[in-house]
Amino acid sequence: MAAPADASPGPNTERRAGRQQVSGPPARRRAAWIVVAAGVLLAVCVASIVLGSKPIPLGEVVDALAHPDAGGENARIVLDLRLPRTVAGIVVGVALGLAGALIQALTRNPLGDPGLLGVDAGAAVFVTIGVVVFGTVTPVQDLAFAVAGALVVTAAVAGIGSVRGVADPIRLTLAGMAVAAVLTGITTALMLLNPDAFHRLRGWNAGSLVERGWEVVLPVTPFLAASALLALGLARALNSVGLGEEAAAALGVNVARTRLLSVVAITVLAGGATAIAGPIAFVGLMVPHVARWLTGPDQRRILLLSMLLAPTLVLLSDVVGRLVLAPGELPVGVVTAFIGAPLLIALARRARASAL
Amino acid sequence: MTGTRTRPEPIDFGAAHVVMRRGSLSARLHLRTLVVCLALTVAVAVAAIVALCLGDLPLSPAEVVAGLFGADDGLSGTVVREWRLPRTTAAVLFGLALGVSGAVLQTLTANPLASPDVVGISSGSYTGGLIVIVLLGGGFAATATGALIGGLATAAAVYLLAYRRGVQGFRLIIVGIGVGAMLAALSTYLLLRARVEVAMTATAWGAGSLTPVGWPQLVPAAVVIVAALFPLVVLSRPLQQLELGDDASHALGVTVERSRLALLVCAVALTAVVTAAAGPIAFVSLAAPQIARRLTGGAGISLAAAGLLGALLLTVSDTVAQHALPVPFPVGVITVVIGGCYLVWLLVREARRTP
Numbered sequence: 045m046a047a048p049a050d051a052s053p054g055p056n057t058e059r060r061a062g063r064q065q066v067s068g069p070p071a072r073r074r075a076a077w078i079v080v081a082a083g084v085l086l087a088v089c090v091a092s093i094v095l096g097s098k099p100i101p102l103g104e105v106v107d108a109l110a111h112p113d114a115g116g117e118n119a120r121i122v123l124d125l126r127l128p129r130t131v132a133g134i135v136v137g138v139a140l141g142l143a144g145a146l147i148q149a150l151t152r153n154p155l156g157d158p159g160l161l162g163v164d165a166g167a168a169v170f171v172t173i174g175v176v177v178f179g180t181v182t183p184v185q186d187l188a189f190a191v192a193g194a195l196v197v198t199a200a201v202a203g204i205g206s207v208r209g210v211a212d213p214i215r216l217t218l219a220g221m222a223v224a225a226v227l228t229g230i231t232t233a234l235m236l237l238n239p240d241a242f243h244r245l246r247g248w249n250a251g252s253l254v255e256r257g258w259e260v261v262l263p264v265t266p267f268l269a270a271s272a273l274l275a276l277g278l279a280r281a282l283n284s285v286g287l288g289e290e291a292a293a294a295l296g297v298n299v300a301r302t303r304l305l306s307v308v309a310i311t312v313l314a315g316g317a318t319a320i321a322g323p324i325a326f327v328g329l330m331v332p333h334v335a336r337w338l339t340g341p342d343q344r345r346i347l348l349l350s351m352l353l354a355p356t357l358v359l360l361s362d363v364v365g366r367l368v369l370a371p372g373e374l375p376v377g378v379v380t381a382f383i384g385a386p387l388l389i390a391l392a393r394r395a396r397a398s399a400l
Numbered sequence: 401m402t403g404t405r406t407r408p409e410p411i412d413f414g415a416a417h418v419v420m421r422r423g424s425l426s427a428r429l430h431l432r433t434l435v436v437c438l439a440l441t442v443a444v445a446v447a448a449i450v451a452l453c454l455g456d457l458p459l460s461p462a463e464v465v466a467g468l469f470g471a472d473d474g475l476s477g478t479v480v481r482e483w484r485l486p487r488t489t490a491a492v493l494f495g496l497a498l499g500v501s502g503a504v505l506q507t508l509t510a511n512p513l514a515s516p517d518v519v520g521i522s523s524g525s526y527t528g529g530l531i532v533i534v535l536l537g538g539g540f541a542a543t544a545t546g547a548l549i550g551g552l553a554t555a556a557a558v559y560l561l562a563y564r565r566g567v568q569g570f571r572l573i574i575v576g577i578g579v580g581a582m583l584a585a586l587s588t589y590l591l592l593r594a595r596v597e598v599a600m601t602a603t604a605w606g607a608g609s610l611t612p613v614g615w616p617q618l619v620p621a622a623v624v625i626v627a628a629l630f631p632l633v634v635l636s637r638p639l640q641q642l643e644l645g646d647d648a649s650h651a652l653g654v655t656v657e658r659s660r661l662a663l664l665v666c667a668v669a670l671t672a673v674v675t676a677a678a679g680p681i682a683f684v685s686l687a688a689p690q691i692a693r694r695l696t697g698g699a700g701i702s703l704a705a706a707g708l709l710g711a712l713l714l715t716v717s718d719t720v721a722q723h724a725l726p727v728p729f730p731v732g733v734i735t736v737v738i739g740g741c742y743l744v745w746l747l748v749r750e751a752r753r754t755p
Contacts, residue, residue, distance in 0.1 A: 222743035223744065226737050
């Protein structure tokens with residue numbers, strides 16, 4: 045179980061190698077999944093805007109969106125609460141899905157997830173330090189601290205979880221859990237020491253999209269968009285890295301550069317998502333697995349499909365969280381944990397936990 | 401290799417032992433374990449007296465001892481006996497229970513990481529207790545029962561989910577992390593559903609704190625802990641033999657399945673009752689047995705040493721949490737940081753040793 049993914053070229057890895065002869069589901073079906081995923085995402089976006097603890101007729105929702113200046117209580121709910129929240133869900137979802145897919149591709153680790161590996165907790169503790177020690181207030185400052193925290197924790201967990209430079213999935217997960225436990229303890233302690241920070245961060249630390257207005261979402265989005273493009277640009281190189289370092293180098297890939305850029309993309313994506321919504325676990329774990337299952341092993345398609353499926357999952361969890369406890373709310377991170385943990389168990393039960 | 405030796409090896413009689421005989425009973429004790437246990441007992445006593453000295457009204461050790469034995473009926477006697485003693489006793493007793501519980505589980509699974517907090521039993525106890533508090537609004541006995549049932553059910557679920565032609569150590573832990581995450585989500589849901597007053601009580605409890613523990617909670621918890629420790633005195637021998645494997649221990653006269661079940665129930669009960677009284681106090685049961693094993697240098701984990709070390713860890717952590725920081729913290733926050741750092745160290749060390 046502890047053995048890393050088979051790096052030696054063999055009949056199984058060959059199909060990941062070629063640029064043309066990538067196998068998996070037939071091309072038409074793969075394209076169909078992307079269309080279906082986009083359609084589902086659209087439907088979930090509509091649901092996220094229409095559904096909520098206060099029932100608003102569909103006609104009024106459309107009116108409010110068509111005439112943003114009209115005013116009225118329902119229009120304000122739609123435009124100032126539900127719309128930014130939906131956009132936040134999309135942005136966070138895309139970031140988490142891509143971060144998870146990148147981690148899984150880069151480390152060939154089926155248990156890769158920014159939440160499980162403690163990256164979210166690292167971002168959270170740095171944001172808390174920023175608020176408590178440096179008195180940060182703006183979302184961009186939060187983002188800077190979150191990315192720094194994500195970077196430090198990624199390096200630490202990779203170091204702890206590797207045996208002689210080879211990252212082992214289960215050891216990485218344990219290292220992530222241990223580091224996350226320490227950091228969560230420190231975050232709790234800092235928040236208890238500082239009542240103001242406690243008030244500001246309490247809702248955020250649960251992993252939630254509540255009250256994430258435009259002022260939080262808009263400044264962070266450009267950084268996430270840039271990282272998303274970087275991630276998509278790395279897809280082809282990651283396909284080769286999946287064959288093992290030597291094979292990738294032989295195929296003309298600069299392995300060190302690919303790895304460095306991937307880590308940059310992962311930390312900005314995971315840190316940015318945490319800066320907006322707080323730590324949300326399991327999205328990055330689940331989505332790439334479903335994407336791989338639907339489209340086969342080509343990273344280009346996995347990344348693309350993850351970008352569509354992850355926001356669907358986040359928004360769906362958010363809508364479910366809004367409805368099960370109405371008029372209260374269940375944080376989105378709680379819903380994703382409840383859906384995602386069984387998948388983690390199923391993956392751990394698989395005969396080869398490290399097989400992708 | 402053996403062919404090249406010219407002189408026979410000196411006969412190894414094993415580590416030094418002390419044999420005690422009284423009538424028809426005899427006990428053969430590992431000398432170093434005995435010394436370590438005595439030293440730890442002294443350390444726990446010192447830590448407990450220091451904990452009793454500190455507070456808004458600082459007392460001298462002499463005053464504390466006088467207060468303890470009822471020689472002082474004034475203010476300091478009341479402070480020691482009524483205010484500070486329950487908390488300090490709880491720290492010692494709960495630490496002992498967590499240390500022993502972790503030692504039993506780690507020995508049964510032959511895995512240094514398989515402590516009740518890592519494999520999700522603490523989360524299960526917490527959720528079980530929470531269900532009782534939120535849905536039934538029970539008192540301590542009901543909460544403790546809920547915690548016990550929750551802990552046992554979680555232990556069974558984790559074991560069954562991790563079972564796949566035998567239970568492989570790491571799989572058990574990943575499954576435990578997954579089950580723990582689900583239970584944490586369920587707990588959050590329950591807390592958000594509950595009325596505000598109930599939720600606040602439950603949240604304070606969930607941080608893992610000895611603050612709410614007074615005599616009314618401590619006495620029933622102590623009864624359960626002693627009741628669970630008692631069978632372990634007898635079961636510690638089968639536990640050692642179970643380490644040799646099922647077949648070997650069967651040949652040595654151990655009823656394997658029954659002993660294992662009894663050990664598991666006792667270990668879970670210890671964790672569950674501590675969780676019911678003080679909330680989930682993380683990582684004591686992970687770290688204490690392993691540190692004890694390194695101190696005693698024996699082949700297995702000595703339950704007594706692990707328990708005493710747990711008591712020492714929790715007493716010191718609680719003193720630090722209460723007095724060393726500007727704001728009193730729940731002790732769970734301190735133990736999670738210490739224990740998490742220890743787990744990291746364990747992983748790094750193991751990675752270096754892996755060939």
